[in-house]
Amino acid sequence: xxxxxxxxVAEDDPGLNRLISFKLEKEGxxxxxxxxxxxxxxxxxxxxxxxxxxxxMMPFLDGIQVLKKxxxxxxxxxxxxxxxxxxxxxxxxxxxxxxxxYMTKPFQPDDLITRLKQIMEND
Amino acid sequence: xxxxxxxxxxxxxxxxxLLKYQSTFPKEVSFLINLLxxxxxxxxxxxxxxxxxYWNKAAETITGYKQEEVLGKRCAxxxxxxxxxxxxxLCSTELCPLHKAMHSNKVxxxxxxxxxxxxxxxxxxxxxxxxxxxxxxxxxxGGIEIFRDVSAKVELEEQKARFFSSLSxxxxxxLANMQGYLDLILSGDAGEIxxxxxxxxxxxxNEEQKLANYIEDLLEMGRFEGTDYSYQQNVTNLSALIKSLxxxxxxxAAKKGLVLNHNIATGLGLLGDKERLSQAFSNLIGNAIKYTxxxxxxxxxxxxxxxxxxxxKISDSGIGIPETDLKNIFEMFYRVEHPGVRxxxxxxxxxxxxxxxxRRHDGKISLESAPGEGSVFTVSLxxxxxx
Numbered sequence: 121x122x123x124x125x126x127x128x129v130a131e132d133d134p135g136l137n138r139l140i141s142f143k144l145e146k147e148g149x150x151x152x153x154x155x156x157x158x159x160x161x162x163x164x165x166x167x168x169x170x171x172x173x174x175x176x177m178m179p180f181l182d183g184i185q186v187l188k189k190x191x192x193x194x195x196x197x198x199x200x201x202x203x204x205x206x207x208x209x210x211x212x213x214x215x216x217x218x219x220x221x222y223m224t225k226p227f228q229p230d231d232l233i234t235r236l237k238q239i240m241e242n243d
Numbered sequence: 244x245x246x247x248x249x250x251x252x253x254x255x256x257x258x259x260x261l262l263k264y265q266s267t268f269p270k271e272v273s274f275l276i277n278l279l280x281x282x283x284x285x286x287x288x289x290x291x292x293x294x295x296x297y298w299n300k301a302a303e304t305i306t307g308y309k310q311e312e313v314l315g316k317r318c319a320x321x322x323x324x325x326x327x328x329x330x331x332x333l334c335s336t337e338l339c340p341l342h343k344a345m346h347s348n349k350v351x352x353x354x355x356x357x358x359x360x361x362x363x364x365x366x367x368x369x370x371x372x373x374x375x376x377x378x379x380x381x382x383x384x385g386g387i388e389i390f391r392d393v394s395a396k397v398e399l400e401e402q403k404a405r406f407f408s409s410l411s412x413x414x415x416x417x418l419a420n421m422q423g424y425l426d427l428i429l430s431g432d433a434g435e436i437x438x439x440x441x442x443x444x445x446x447x448x449n450e451e452q453k454l455a456n457y458i459e460d461l462l463e464m465g466r467f468e469g470t471d472y473s474y475q476q477n478v479t480n481l482s483a484l485i486k487s488l489x490x491x492x493x494x495x496a497a498k499k500g501l502v503l504n505h506n507i508a509t510g511l512g513l514l515g516d517k518e519r520l521s522q523a524f525s526n527l528i529g530n531a532i533k534y535t536x537x538x539x540x541x542x543x544x545x546x547x548x549x550x551x552x553x554x555x556k557i558s559d560s561g562i563g564i565p566e567t568d569l570k571n572i573f574e575m576f577y578r579v580e581h582p583g584v585r586x587x588x589x590x591x592x593x594x595x596x597x598x599x600x601x602r603r604h605d606g607k608i609s610l611e612s613a614p615g616e617g618s619v620f621t622v623s624l625x626x627x628x629x630x
Binding site for chain 1: 411412415416417421422423430432455483484490491494498517518
């Protein structure tokens with residue numbers, strides 16, 4: 121069990137969080153679900169995770185702030201941003217800050233896995 | 244006694260400066276002055292050295308300064324102190340729009356949106372029109388600035404933009420849930436489903452996608468319309484912006500079996516609004532993929548040194564646009580009907596937004612297309628190379 125690659129799912133919407141975690145586990149990952157930015161940061165820094173799927177609009181700490189802090193502590197950790205299209209500036213900023221890729225909502229779960237595997241392989 | 248004296252002095256001062264231009268103006272001047280005082284836009288008249296000779300009642304209301312306080316001064320002397328929306332001062336001789344209008348004949352063709360300083364220290368957003376003033380014989384005798392307080396309007400637009408931004412989030416989260424879970428069921432991740440269930444779920448999925456497209460258009464329009472004031476003027480790296488857009492469309496193109504070619508020169512820069520530009524190019528690339536069933540979508544971008552323009556060319560091998568539709572394609576709510584092609588769900592705001600954004604950046608967009616032969620959109624924007 122501990123051999124499974126752990127992926128952090130930071131998404132405040134419970135439905136989407138469960139959807140992503142479900143798909144990840146189908147694909148043989150172990151999903152660690154968190155629902156706000158503070159928990160995302162804590163888990164990202166403390167746990168042995170291989171990638172983060174990161175929402176931008178989250179309570180307590182937004183995804184951009186989480187990304188900044190995680191990227192300076194673990195620059196190699198691949199981050200995939202998941203946000204809505206009408207916040208293009210956030211998306212561009214996230215890429216500049218070191219996120220490896222981004223997807224906009226709505227998204228297809230298969231796409232998400234394909235992209236996630238891509239950024240994890242490029243590591 | 245002293246009161247009377249002050250009053251007398253003021254009286255002396257006012258007619259004096261008015262007289263100064265009364266001598267160069269037609270005789271109807273006092274009638275005109277009366278008229279100008281009734282107008283709800285702020286108006287002031289200066290001599291060629293930008294010294295204020297007249298200041299109407301509305302100018303007093305908008306700025307808090309009485310005419311007596313400003314006569315003989317320049318608007319740069321702690322009055323108005325125009326800045327652009329980013330806060331850069333425009334008071335030096337080289338930058339002053341009024342000076343440029345009077346002495347280099349550079350009269351702005353559209354009203355400028357600027358900030359102005361109120362006597363109480365707060366900033367007012369004003370729409371400004373400027374024109375030089377010539378005597379009948381043609382010699383320059385001064386300049387006129389007409390300004391309108393649009394602060395309330397701008398505030399309302401900002402509120403609207405914030406509302407649409409949050410509405411966008413609230414509407415898209417349930418949509419993302421529905422699409423995502425349908426995807427999981429349809430792909431068999433949640434167990435087997437029979438053929439009839441598959442068919443019905445596919446119908447829900449297709450209709451839901453149309454709904455998502457309509458909502459996308461609605462939100463795009465909502466956060467776009469009437470927000471001309473909020474355009475940012477920042478150095479924007481167009482190369483990086485387009486590359487990151489291409490990345491976001493990669494999977495969508497791959498899924499349709501399309502080749503997504505790109506050749507983007509590095510360091511393409513322009514002064515503009517990154518979010519709006521992103522919205523425009525996202526619409527263009529998205530359309531190219533949406534309306535192409537097989538073949539290639541190509542995106543090229545380069546710098547035209549002679550014209551000092553950035554050129555972005557987006558070509559596809561898609562269904563194309565009939566000649567009769569070409570002239571209307573950038574109009575709001577205009578949609579091209581393709582016989583035999585399934586309605587993809589859209590309201591015809593995408594290209595309208597594109598054209599508006601490009602024009603707002605002093606750029607141009609052109610289109611070459613024919614049914615069955617694909618489309619080529621070419622955008623040119625004034626720009627430079629970022630070192």
